[in-house]
Amino acid sequence: MPENERELIRFGTVGSPQTTPTSGTPAAIEHSRILGLDHLEIAWVRSVSASEKTCAEIRAAAETYRISLSVHAPYFINLNSQTADLMAKSDERLLKAARTGFLAGARDIVFHPGSYHEQPEEQVYERIKQKLLEIRGILDEEGVEVILRPETTGKTAMFGSLDELLQLSKEIPGVLPCIDWAHLHARQGDGSFNSYAEFADALKKVQTALGDAGLKRLHCHLSGIEYTSKGEQRHLPLNQADIQYRELLQALIDLGAEGVIATEAPEPFHVADCLTIQATYRHILSGGEISRDL
Secondary structure, three states: OOOOOOOOEEEEEEOOOOOOOOOOHHHHHHHHHHHOOOEEEEEOOOOOOOOHHHHHHHHHHHHHHOOEEEEEOOOOOOOOOOOHHHHHHHHHHHHHHHHHHHHHOOOEEEEOOEEOOOOOHHHHHHHHHHHHHHHHHHHHHHOOOOEEEEEOOOEOOEEOOHHHHHHHHHHOOOEOOEEEHHHHHHHHOOOOOOOHHHHHHHHHHHHHHHHHHHHHOEEEEOOEEEEEOOEEEEEEOHHHOOOOHHHHHHHHHHOOOOEEEEEOOOOOOHHHHHHHHHHHHHHHHOOOOOOOOO
């Protein structure tokens, strides 16, 4: 559990903290607790191969160390794939991540939803919506009780604006967004979406679309990011990036947001940036001031 009952957000890394002394997700869960973190997003970003035995071990470790879990599904998912073969493989990757993650004790399955492929945005939205309805139906029939979380994307060529994902979440039960704040900043390509007012407006948009419940079950990614006019290039350490994460944390606190923030900083800053974000949240929560001269 978080250190203080006033803390409404749990923090963790995407993938095992690089300071974990031994390999394996159970070890990463134990080490996350030693670090004082409360969440781990299992990074099955290349493939999903955990056995039932391994899933049971992961689940047991999470229960022992009181660490909540999510899964980042493989990068190769594209719900707007352009051939039947690619679509079938994409579907199976998402289904396998959800089924295996559920066995391991995860309840949130994060994935990149797809590309526009220079098609009209409305057409792509409808196709991705139908694919999610289909996949959601399969999981519901199987009793796989997870939330599918398409992630906001960092390039305008990729499906995944906040508006698109909120609309999907309104229309499909069991779907909620993963809000990657750095991606939304990079997606603009001009340095905008990086102020308290813009962050607060986005959170109010979540509340309007999904109600108070949507604001109380946020799942977010937060890190530094490099971008061009075309959007995201790569993740950066916080001390090399312009992301105004203090302003974001203040907005989250002011609006009473709850949920998870997982950090995707590159090594060797992976753990340090996660702990910095967590410490800053606690500082603001305790009444500390934030610098607005960044």
